[in-house]
Amino acid sequence: MKRRAIILIIGIGLFLSSLPLNSWGGSSCRDIPGLLLVKFKSGIASNLGTKKAGTNLTGIASVDQLNQRYNAKGLNKVFAGETSPPPPGSSLLDLSGFYEIEFPEESDLQQLIAAYTKDPNLESVETVKMCPVDVTPNDPDASSQWHLNNYNDADVDAYEAWNIGTGDTSIILGILDTGVLWYHPDLSGNIWPNSGEIPSNGIDDDGNGYIDDVRGWDFVAGGYLCDAGGGEDCSLPDNDPKDFDGHGTHVSGIAAAVTNNGTGGAGLAGGWYSSKKGCRIMSLRIGWHATDGRGYVSMDNAAAAVNYARVKGATAINCSWGSSYNSALYTAITNALNQGMVFCKSAGNDDINYTDDFLITTFPQVLAIAATDRYDHKASFSNYGDWIDISAPGDAIRSTYAYNYGSYYAILSGTSMSAPMVTGMVGLLRSKVPNLSIAQVTSLIEDYSDDIDALNPTYAGQLGAGRISLYNSIIHLPNAKFSTDVSLGETPLTVNFTDSSAGVGDGLSSWKWVFGDGDSTTFSYSPADTFHTYLNPGLYTSAFSVTGTWGTNTQKKLIGVTADTVKVSYSKGLAQEYGVKIPVYGNNFLPCSRLIIALRFGHGSAPLTCDSVRFWGTRVENFPVKNVSVHNGNQTILLSLQNSSYPLDPGSGLLANIYFTIDTPVVVGETLGIDSAVISGSYLNYTCILGNYAPHFQAGGIQVAAPKWGDANRDDKVTVTDVIFLINYLFKGGPQSNPLYIGDANCDGKVSVSDAVYLINYLFKGGPPPGQGC
Numbered sequence: 001m002k003r004r005a006i007i008l009i010i011g012i013g014l015f016l017s018s019l020p021l022n023s024w025g026g027s028s029c030r031d032i033p034g035l036l037l038v039k040f041k042s043g044i045a046s047n048l049g050t051k052k053a054g055t056n057l058t059g060i061a062s063v064d065q066l067n068q069r070y071n072a073k074g075l076n077k078v079f080a081g082e083t084s085p086p087p088p089g090s091s092l093l094d095l096s097g098f099y100e101i102e103f104p105e106e107s108d109l110q111q112l113i114a115a116y117t118k119d120p121n122l123e124s125v126e127t128v129k130m131c132p133v134d135v136t137p138n139d140p141d142a143s144s145q146w147h148l149n150n151y152n153d154a155d156v157d158a159y160e161a162w163n164i165g166t167g168d169t170s171i172i173l174g175i176l177d178t179g180v181l182w183y184h185p186d187l188s189g190n191i192w193p194n195s196g197e198i199p200s201n202g203i204d205d206d207g208n209g210y211i212d213d214v215r216g217w218d219f220v221a222g223g224y225l226c227d228a229g230g231g232e233d234c235s236l237p238d239n240d241p242k243d244f245d246g247h248g249t250h251v252s253g254i255a256a257a258v259t260n261n262g263t264g265g266a267g268l269a270g271g272w273y274s275s276k277k278g279c280r281i282m283s284l285r286i287g288w289h290a291t292d293g294r295g296y297v298s299m300d301n302a303a304a305a306v307n308y309a310r311v312k313g314a315t316a317i318n319c320s321w322g323s324s325y326n327s328a329l330y331t332a333i334t335n336a337l338n339q340g341m342v343f344c345k346s347a348g349n350d351d352i353n354y355t356d357d358f359l360i361t362t363f364p365q366v367l368a369i370a371a372t373d374r375y376d377h378k379a380s381f382s383n384y385g386d387w388i389d390i391s392a393p394g395d396a397i398r399s400t401y402a403y404n405y406g407s408y409y410a411i412l413s414g415t416s417m418s419a420p421m422v423t424g425m426v427g428l429l430r431s432k433v434p435n436l437s438i439a440q441v442t443s444l445i446e447d448y449s450d451d452i453d454a455l456n457p458t459y460a461g462q463l464g465a466g467r468i469s470l471y472n473s474i475i476h477l478p479n480a481k482f483s484t485d486v487s488l489g490e491t492p493l494t495v496n497f498t499d500s501s502a503g504v505g506d507g508l509s510s511w512k513w514v515f516g517d518g519d520s521t522t523f524s525y526s527p528a529d530t531f532h533t534y535l536n537p538g539l540y541t542s543a544f545s546v547t548g549t550w551g552t553n554t555q556k557k558l559i560g561v562t563a564d565t566v567k568v569s570y571s572k573g574l575a576q577e578y579g580v581k582i583p584v585y586g587n588n589f590l591p592c593s594r595l596i597i598a599l600r601f602g603h604g605s606a607p608l609t610c611d612s613v614r615f616w617g618t619r620v621e622n623f624p625v626k627n628v629s630v631h632n633g634n635q636t637i638l639l640s641l642q643n644s645s646y647p648l649d650p651g652s653g654l655l656a657n658i659y660f661t662i663d664t665p666v667v668v669g670e671t672l673g674i675d676s677a678v679i680s681g682s683y684l685n686y687t688c689i690l691g692n693y694a695p696h697f698q699a700g701g702i703q704v705a706a707p708k709w710g711d712a713n714r715d716d717k718v719t720v721t722d723v724i725f726l727i728n729y730l731f732k733g734g735p736q737s738n739p740l741y742i743g744d745a746n747c748d749g750k751v752s753v754s755d756a757v758y759l760i761n762y763l764f765k766g767g768p769p770p771g772q773g774c
Contacts, residue, residue: 073104254268340438344419377455
């Protein structure tokens with residue numbers, strides 16, 4: 001038996017330990033004991049769901065009689081979201097009738113097939129196979145990631161290609177494997193998020209048949225020989241596709257580990273941190289780590305995962321494992337190919353000129369990928385033959401790794417490592433031109449590969465079109481690059497757009513600008529520099545498209561145009577009045593994640609004292625960070641609000657109320673102003689996705705009014721209610737007038753019962769009005 005020594009690495013270049021584990025070289029597959037795949041005839045059963053134990057699993061008498069005779073343990077629907085046949089005229093094949101029936105492991109599979117095949121309700125009956133992952137012994141002396149940039153150019157030319165493209169978050173790469181350690185620090189930034197699913201609410205929000213599948217799915221329902229005692233997840237399928245074995249995590253990192261993040265290594269389509277994230281990794285666990293030390297995947301899980309990836313929009317599927325026929329897998333792959341999904345398949349590790357791999361022999365569109373070493377020689381283990389489509393580095397490849405759910409790095413070898421090189425390459429190519437057909441992707445990969453036949457005379461014509469070159473392929477695609485002199489400013493905002501596409505691509509014929517406000521312009525030449533003036537505030541998506549032989553590449557940039565205002569209202573107040581309310585309003589045309597409002601109040605001699613500030617209104621109730629700093633000595637107030645997760649939507653309305661006390665030395669008619677200021681380096685400022693900017697400010701303040709004597713309750717009129725107000729204050733502990741002196745109706749310098757008597761004389765006996773002589 002072959003063995004593999006996996007070198008685990010923490011950080012970059014620090015070798016932690018060597019762990020000898022068993023591996024399964026080659027691509028031979030074996031039946032999973034006690035499991036049959038059946039397909040019911042159309043219209044008989046499409047949504048039976050999942051049932052465990054008992055004999056009445058289907059409700060179909062003849063089938064359940066067989067289930068009883070052979071002690072069937074359970075029934076599982078293979079394609080959870082496929083509850084009915086496709087509509088008439090659809091190019092998709094019917095997936096709704098596929099189910100698995102579980103039996104005791106000691107059951108005779110051939111006897112079961114013979115019995116169930118005779119049932120008239122069943123269209124097909126098959127065993128389900130599990131196949132090994134394609135990994136062989138590694139080279140412990142390998143240097144880090146030679147496949148990206150090798151001294152002798154026997155590499156994929158990644159550094160050169162990254163000058164043109166680094167991947168795009170709109171492109172999803174389906175990793176069907178032993179899982180993905182999605183929280184690995186070098187992968188987490190590129191893990192696909194299922195935007196259609198609300199986390200942890202127990203509901204299938206997107207209706208695809210899987211509950212809370214926020215980052216993919218774990219399809220493994222136990223798994224024959226699954227190493228539960230060693231710590232592997234051998235329970236039911238769930239929404240946590242994390243990797244115990246390590247193989248799937250290694251594959252994921254080769255394709256799209258986060259690049260330029262100062263952590264670990266780089267993936268081929270990993271983006272360019274932090275300005276641009278790369279292609280998304282869709283985590284689909286179809287395999288497990290077994291008690292014999294091997295990694296296995298099962299073909300029933302593969303079928304369900306292929307369909308999951310198709311439904312959720314994956315552009316490529318990585319298959320770094322052997323495959324075997326079953327009708328569910330055949331149907332799922334056919335549907336995926338019909339929708340343009342590219343399959344990248346490892347060729348196997350037996351060093352033979354032969355394959356019986358189901359995917360490779362059945363589907364000519366599937367890319368069969370051999371492995372090369374650091375000298376562009378065929379890797380010693382790699383299969384070869386005229387059935388190979390392309391070669392890629394696969395010997396001693398350093399990438400992310402999982403061991404017992406821990407985050408590591410490892411150096412592995414195998415055609416398992418070659419396949420994700422091509423998967424990442426597909427991600428790069430479709431990041432540039434998403435609508436590339438399978439045939440176009442294949443042509444770009446094969447036609448512009450590096451010919452290595454001369455370096456491999458014994459294998460000439462048996463390593464496919466050559467060894468992949470990312471740069472040689474991507475350079476033929478149109479490359480829409482542009483810059484702007486400004487991306488954020490006030491209306492009217494004139495933006496200069498500069499074409500920096502440099503003529504990259506074959507057969508370039510058109511350059512088009514779309515400004516996002518309804519206007520556009522097209523050029524038949526490059527450089528296609530132009531300018532545009534935005535007249536209305538808002539957030540605009542500008543786009544530059546370049547069209548050539550292979551299609552159209554588009555780059556987009558956001559342009560933010562503002563006409564925002566922070567407004568402080570004017571209020572009236574009296575000398576010595578406390579709690580004079582001044583509302584602060586905010587208007588924003590762009591979503592804002594932070595608001596800084598710096599204010600100065602009063603005018604020199606400090607006639608105002610800030611009592612308190614209260615944030616108010618529905619616009620700010622969801623802001624988790626709301627801070628206030630008041631300094632009455634400096635007459636300053638600093639308000640700050642922040643919510644990075646849920647920015648403030650465009651709109652206008654109340655943000656806060658500020659409460660003041662008016663000091664004694666003020667003159668009726670004067671205005672106590674409140675204006676913007678610079679406070680300890682902080683100034684009026686909004687933060688949106690495009691950066692920081694200063695909105696306009698409309699000043700407010702307090703206008704000092706003349707007191708209305710005798711209006712003790714401040715309702716702007718003198719009535720008997722003011723008499724009652726004074727009596728309550730004087731004898732029953734009621735509130736006092738604000739300010740107190742307005743209750744001094746007789747102007748004797750104090751508020752007493754004589755003021756109540758004075759008001760009664762005024763109101764009912766024709767006495768003098770209050771305030772005489774004050």
